[in-house]
Amino acid sequence: MSNENKSIHEFDFSLICEYFSSVERQGPGSAETTIKALSFVEGLTDKSLIADLGCGTGGQTITLAQHTPGQITGIDLFPDFINQFNSNAEHFNLQDRVKGIIGSMDELPFRNEELDLIWSEGAIYNIGFEYGLNLWRPVLKKGGYIAVSEVSWFTDERPAEIDDFWMDAYPEINTIPNKLAQMQKAGYIPIACFCIPENCWIEHFYMPQVEAQEDFLRKYKGNQAAEELIANQRHEQQLYYKYKDFYGYAFYIGKKI
Numbered sequence: 001m002s003n004e005n006k007s008i009h010e011f012d013f014s015l016i017c018e019y020f021s022s023v024e025r026q027g028p029g030s031a032e033t034t035i036k037a038l039s040f041v042e043g044l045t046d047k048s049l050i051a052d053l054g055c056g057t058g059g060q061t062i063t064l065a066q067h068t069p070g071q072i073t074g075i076d077l078f079p080d081f082i083n084q085f086n087s088n089a090e091h092f093n094l095q096d097r098v099k100g101i102i103g104s105m106d107e108l109p110f111r112n113e114e115l116d117l118i119w120s121e122g123a124i125y126n127i128g129f130e131y132g133l134n135l136w137r138p139v140l141k142k143g144g145y146i147a148v149s150e151v152s153w154f155t156d157e158r159p160a161e162i163d164d165f166w167m168d169a170y171p172e173i174n175t176i177p178n179k180l181a182q183m184q185k186a187g188y189i190p191i192a193c194f195c196i197p198e199n200c201w202i203e204h205f206y207m208p209q210v211e212a213q214e215d216f217l218r219k220y221k222g223n224q225a226a227e228e229l230i231a232n233q234r235h236e237q238q239l240y241y242k243y244k245d246f247y248g249y250a251f252y253i254g255k256k257i
Ligand code: SAM
Pocket: 024, 025, 026, 027, 028, 029, 053, 054, 055, 056, 057, 058, 059, 060, 075, 076, 077, 078, 081, 103, 104, 105, 106, 120, 121, 122, 123, 126
């Protein structure tokens, strides 16, 4: 289908996918952080079933697979991400244990109490933290674990500029104690929680985008949607540098009771 036949909506989505396919991660994180979160998860065996929801192209899934036994299913809405995810799994010779499928995190293809571990880095916000924790709980075994990273306020108060930005982008952003209370209310024991380090944003998320942005703008010179996409990314990045003492991602690890 040529671009002229696509709605603006579809075109924007394909631009976003193309842009984020060009970088290893689609959200802040790092191998070290994935391994640290995993260190709180006990009891996995080669029979364990794990889901990585909103897996993107699988940056964190490969790390997860290299440090856990068991089968991992990655789920993401976007076919291009899943194609790249499965190529990555093959590249690391993990295709027998790691499989990406296209799907939505609010319609999971799992039976009740089927999973030993639900993983989701920087993605549960798509359906909302509290809603997602409640929605996913039935497919997790009793005693199974959930590990999600989520944007969180580090302080009770913050400057209006960053408060306004996040209240517009994701009104469910909240402080860490409030997120932990939501996790407990949803039927999980909060096992651990930690703030992911700044290098997950700067070194692993924003810095790789600098070159990708220049390539993208060269390719789509004069394309307003592409220029707006990059301007938004740059604005978000500038806000992070300015206000990183006030917010970031926290990893929340819970155990189903
Ligand atoms: N987990 C990856 C990482 O940390 O690099 C990707 C994080 S990215 C910020 C959010 C991901 O959620 C994207 O890959 C996006 O395609 C995916 N996504 C958005 N809505 C979704 C949905 N309803 N179901 C599944 N995936 C979704």
